Amino acid sequence: MDEREIRNLIGDVKAGRLSRRRFIQTMVGLGLGAPLASQMLASAGIAAAQTRGSYPAAKRGGGGQLKVLWWQAATLLNPHFAVGTKDQDGSRIFYEPLAAFDPDGNLVPILAAEIPSVQNGTLSKDGRTVTWRLKKNVVWHDGKPFTADDVVFNWEYAADPATAATTIGAYKDIEKIDKPDSHTARLTFKQPMPFWSEAFCGAPRGQIIPKHLFETYKGGKSREAPTNLKPIGTGPYKFVDFKPGDTIRAELNPTYHLPNRPFFDTLEMKGGGDAASAARAVLQSGEFDFAWNLQVADEILKRMEQGGGRGKVDIATAGNIEHIQCNQTDPWTEVEGERSSAKTKHPFLTDPAVRQALNLLVDRASVQEQIYGRLGQSTANFLNAPQKFRSPNMKWEFSIDKANQLLDGAGWKRGGDGIRAKDGKRLKMVYQTSTNPERQKTQQIVKQAAAKAGIDIELKSVVASVYFSSDVANPDTYSKFYTDIQMYTTTMGAPDPASFMEQFTSWEVAGTKNKWQGRNITRWRNDEYDKLWKSQETELDLVKRAALFVKMNDLAIQNVVVIPVLWRMVISAVSNRLKNTDVSGWDSNFWNLANWYREG
Amino acid sequence: MWRYFLRRLLISIPVILGISVVIFAILASAPGDPFEELATNPNVPPEVRANLRAQFGLDDPLAVRYVRWFVSMVKGDWGFSFQSRVNVDTLILQRLPTTIFVLGSALLVGLLVAVPIGTLSALRPYSIFDQIATTFAFIGFSLPPFFTGLVLILVFSIYLDWLPFIYRADIAGTGFRWWWEHVRQAIMPVTVLGLFQGAALTRFVRSAVLDVVRLDYVNTARAKGLSEWITVVKHVIRNALIPVVTLLALQVPTIFGGAIITEQIFRVPGIGSLLIAAILANDTPVVMAVTFVFSCLMVLSNLVADLLYGWLDPRISFR
Numbered sequence A: 001m002d003e004r005e006i007r008n009l010i011g012d013v014k015a016g017r018l019s020r021r022r023f024i025q026t027m028v029g030l031g032l033g034a035p036l037a038s039q040m041l042a043s044a045g046i047a048a049a050q051t052r053g054s055y056p057a058a059k060r061g062g063g064g065q066l067k068v069l070w071w072q073a074a075t076l077l078n079p080h081f082a083v084g085t086k087d088q089d090g091s092r093i094f095y096e097p098l099a100a101f102d103p104d105g106n107l108v109p110i111l112a113a114e115i116p117s118v119q120n121g122t123l124s125k126d127g128r129t130v131t132w133r134l135k136k137n138v139v140w141h142d143g144k145p146f147t148a149d150d151v152v153f154n155w156e157y158a159a160d161p162a163t164a165a166t167t168i169g170a171y172k173d174i175e176k177i178d179k180p181d182s183h184t185a186r187l188t189f190k191q192p193m194p195f196w197s198e199a200f201c202g203a204p205r206g207q208i209i210p211k212h213l214f215e216t217y218k219g220g221k222s223r224e225a226p227t228n229l230k231p232i233g234t235g236p237y238k239f240v241d242f243k244p245g246d247t248i249r250a251e252l253n254p255t256y257h258l259p260n261r262p263f264f265d266t267l268e269m270k271g272g273g274d275a276a277s278a279a280r281a282v283l284q285s286g287e288f289d290f291a292w293n294l295q296v297a298d299e300i301l302k303r304m305e306q307g308g309g310r311g312k313v314d315i316a317t318a319g320n321i322e323h324i325q326c327n328q329t330d331p332w333t334e335v336e337g338e339r340s341s342a343k344t345k346h347p348f349l350t351d352p353a354v355r356q357a358l359n360l361l362v363d364r365a366s367v368q369e370q371i372y373g374r375l376g377q378s379t380a381n382f383l384n385a386p387q388k389f390r391s392p393n394m395k396w397e398f399s400i401d402k403a404n405q406l407l408d409g410a411g412w413k414r415g416g417d418g419i420r421a422k423d424g425k426r427l428k429m430v431y432q433t434s435t436n437p438e439r440q441k442t443q444q445i446v447k448q449a450a451a452k453a454g455i456d457i458e459l460k461s462v463v464a465s466v467y468f469s470s471d472v473a474n475p476d477t478y479s480k481f482y483t484d485i486q487m488y489t490t491t492m493g494a495p496d497p498a499s500f501m502e503q504f505t506s507w508e509v510a511g512t513k514n515k516w517q518g519r520n521i522t523r524w525r526n527d528e529y530d531k532l533w534k535s536q537e538t539e540l541d542l543v544k545r546a547a548l549f550v551k552m553n554d555l556a557i558q559n560v561v562v563i564p565v566l567w568r569m570v571i572s573a574v575s576n577r578l579k580n581t582d583v584s585g586w587d588s589n590f591w592n593l594a595n596w597y598r599e600g
Numbered sequence B: 001m002w003r004y005f006l007r008r009l010l011i012s013i014p015v016i017l018g019i020s021v022v023i024f025a026i027l028a029s030a031p032g033d034p035f036e037e038l039a040t041n042p043n044v045p046p047e048v049r050a051n052l053r054a055q056f057g058l059d060d061p062l063a064v065r066y067v068r069w070f071v072s073m074v075k076g077d078w079g080f081s082f083q084s085r086v087n088v089d090t091l092i093l094q095r096l097p098t099t100i101f102v103l104g105s106a107l108l109v110g111l112l113v114a115v116p117i118g119t120l121s122a123l124r125p126y127s128i129f130d131q132i133a134t135t136f137a138f139i140g141f142s143l144p145p146f147f148t149g150l151v152l153i154l155v156f157s158i159y160l161d162w163l164p165f166i167y168r169a170d171i172a173g174t175g176f177r178w179w180w181e182h183v184r185q186a187i188m189p190v191t192v193l194g195l196f197q198g199a200a201l202t203r204f205v206r207s208a209v210l211d212v213v214r215l216d217y218v219n220t221a222r223a224k225g226l227s228e229w230i231t232v233v234k235h236v237i238r239n240a241l242i243p244v245v246t247l248l249a250l251q252v253p254t255i256f257g258g259a260i261i262t263e264q265i266f267r268v269p270g271i272g273s274l275l276i277a278a279i280l281a282n283d284t285p286v287v288m289a290v291t292f293v294f295s296c297l298m299v300l301s302n303l304v305a306d307l308l309y310g311w312l313d314p315r316i317s318f319r
Helices: A003-015 A020-029 A034-043 A085-092 A148-159 A211-217 A219-224 A275-283 A298-308 A352-360 A364-375 A400-409 A437-452 A498-504 A527-538 A542-558 B002-029 B046-055 B062-074 B088-123 B128-142 B145-159 B175-213 B216-223 B228-266 B271-280 B284-312
Strands: A065-070 A099-101 A107-109 A129-133 A174-181 A184-189 A237-243 A247-252 A266-271 A311-316 A321-326 A376-378 A420-422 A428-434 A456-462 A485-490 A562-568 A570-575
Touching (some): A065 A275, A085 A266, A148 A174, A148 A211, A211 A219, A275 A298, A298 A311, A298 A364, A311 A364, A352 A400, A364 A437, A364 A562, A400 A437, A428 A437, A437 A456, A437 A485, A498 A527, A542 A562, B002 B062, B062 B284, B088 B128, B088 B175, B088 B228, B128 B175, B145 B175, B145 B228, B175 B228, B216 B228, B228 B271, B271 B284
Parallel strands (some): A065 A266, A428 A456, A428 A485
Antiparallel strands (some): A099 A107, A174 A184, A247 A266, A311 A570, A321 A485, A321 A562, A376 A562
16 A cells, blocks of 8 residues: 555545544554554544543442552652553553553543644644643642643653653653643644654653642652652542552542543552462452453463453553564674674674574464464564554565575585584574573574574573663673674554664664663664654654654564564453453553443 | 670671671672663663662762761661652551561461470370371471462462452451451461461470470479379470570561562562562662661571570570
């Protein structure tokens, strides 16, 4: 499908010949993420869908207690300091963003009265200003009204480097925010902003805290705010009690801005323990209603589902990709105090034939079937979601024969021990990953196939706390990448792929200069890719922009910079009676919390 | 005795100091970064992490950090958790009641099991009762709590569906229901810990009673015509329990250790699970504080054991 066809489809939606839903499905079928597809419609002036699911309760409350279980406990309740999803989810019970991302990546208004669109004149054509109209009946839990002042304050608070907010990335590009009236906020960005919904939308970066309680705790004093642990927000539930690292308790907010919501009288979010027993508490013993992020073997989950019959596993898509990286630099030679220096070249992984052969030797189907089951999907793409960004062009194949032919053709001859060599360089490589049963099994599958093609792979596993640390002194971190190939999962975190795809740009190359904090771990440099990435920054036409990301993905895949192994899903366990959880891979598990209810 | 007590207390100070240096050094040389999750998140710029590290003084040299920690500890400031951004003492105090409740009940259960069974076994050594009790005692302390914990969960929560296996410190409700819920959720962790303790204690009680029961004064008591009950309770057990009491004092830190794992399994929000979570998150101030509390507890309970021994048995003098 080319650009013109997509434009025709958008025209059909405009004229009412094609449903919004159908359009998004088509785009997703093309490999574009749902958030992108709906943004396409928004930029073409088609209003966003407003409702999802049905909510049967005719009055507030009366639903008893909602018990949810996170196997990592929330440790703090200020969304701007959230370190992981556990903290974001914990704060999201009390705080809300202007809009949330649903499972398809669509924006759903929460504190906003409507989603900005070109049609309404609330989204400028040059992509620099976005006007948010806020709901007028919203009050904070302490009775003060929610106004545009709060929106402005959150920008000032998060963008101040002294605050050290983890959300700063979403706010630092805002030039100013005007308040035409008390319930309108007009954002002006420093440059055209294709992903204008990064600020103030979605739980990871968009939750809004009250100005009147945080005003005096901006910048360096931010950590002293008593409300960091006792949130006062606008959400469906009010704060009762918080024990860091253990439990959050909340109760119904009688002044919530949506009618008849929330359903439950009280809410308890328990944390700690391990993923498997969290799944068990929902699926088998039914002690809890919902459990988050279950990284548990699919086999075990299936057994629990069948054995208990009290809940089911919910699978949501996100952009998490388990992939193998091919080092473009030489990990075995030290240059100016660093190995894998950008000044070196890998002795054999720079030969495209070797990388192509490796790509043919990863048996993704077996990895999925034998190891991950429903928890992942084999894929040829690095960028898999939202669907509008997924490339339809890439295919993967597992063929030892083809790999052998390729290597033979490129002049890599088998030696006496069966290992191929060329110009005195032998195809022996070290394959590193974190210690984790699934990853070690995957390593074995690759190693065996590679051995049949005359490549000798030595396996290495590093404890996760070392591997994923940023310890500059440790040679075994993933960002140092002192081996030939390595494998881990990288996450996307936002329904827009810009920062995700930045990890192949030349200015992100990890090394001594940036203390290995650069995100281009493979150290691959490609002018064409850099250009593509730069042009997406100013490309406001969402269809063209999606095409740019598809091209970037294809470039990285065709060059075998990375070998995608598995597109990993977000797994939760939900009680059979709990409805409307509608987990979204692009937002907090609680993005739709106000609409959760229990049946029967 | 006071002089002895003071002297011992003074000796403890360098011991505790030494312990703190060792813990600090180990923690500092262990890999990991409290803001690790930010490093792998593409949406958080690296400057944020650098800023946070600077704010929490993580980039200073080891010695500086230790001195800073020590000085504030002496002043009563236990530090500030990287993860929760609250004072460490608040965190610990929040969790202390739960730990004390669970550990206290476990110790009580252990004693209630150990004293009668141990005494009965000793009074009729090598009888069938003794054989059975001995067998179970051996099984009891050979099986680690994490194993028995899982078995209990499987049987009572999954198959029988009688008891909850997730411990909740905050239970809504009042009166009878509140008590009942608390008892119900505490049954499994307390049983696991209590029986583990009880098994070992049974053996100690048995051997202590065996030693005493053969002594002449017991025969005298019997010859006086005292009933068997009075003889055993007033004359035998009283004397036999002296070594057991000191042993209990010595065992308190061990119980804390066992509780770490049990707390993790049943999600008991106590000190032990706080320690594990802090270790996993590289939350150094919390790890430091908790381990430091544990080591102080160890030193103190040693001291208490020695004092108790002398107080219970006046034949022992302090020098």
